[in-house]
Amino acid sequence: MRNILQDLPDNRDAEVFENIVDEEGVRVERIVSHGQSSPVSGWYDQDWHEWVTVLEGEAVVAFANGEDAHLKAGDHLMIPARCQHRVKWTHPARPTVWLAVHYPKA
Incomplete structure (x- = not known):
C-alpha cells in the first residue's frame, strides 16, 4: 500500500509523471508540479x-x-x-499534486 500524497518528488526542472495503473486502455497517473507550466507554443491534443x-x-x-x-x-x-489544452500555471511555492485518469474515446 502507498499514499499518493507521500514521497513527493522535489523536481523543480520538470513535472513528474508516475503511472499508478496502466492496463486495458486505462491509465491512472500521479503528476507532481512545482511551478511548471506547458510550453506556450504547444497544446495537448489527445486521442x-x-x-x-x-x-x-x-x-x-x-x-x-x-x-x-x-x-x-x-x-x-x-x-x-481532441480538446486542446495546456497547463498555464501551477503554484510556485508548494507542490501541486494531480491525479489523472486517461481512458479511450467511446
Missing part, C-alpha cells in the same frame, strides 16, 4: 479522454477556446478527447 483532479496545491488549465479553469484542492475537470 483519449482525461479526467483530472488536484489533490493538493493549485493550477490553471487553459483551453484553446480562451477559457481557463482554476483548480484548487478537490476540484476536478473532464477534458474530452
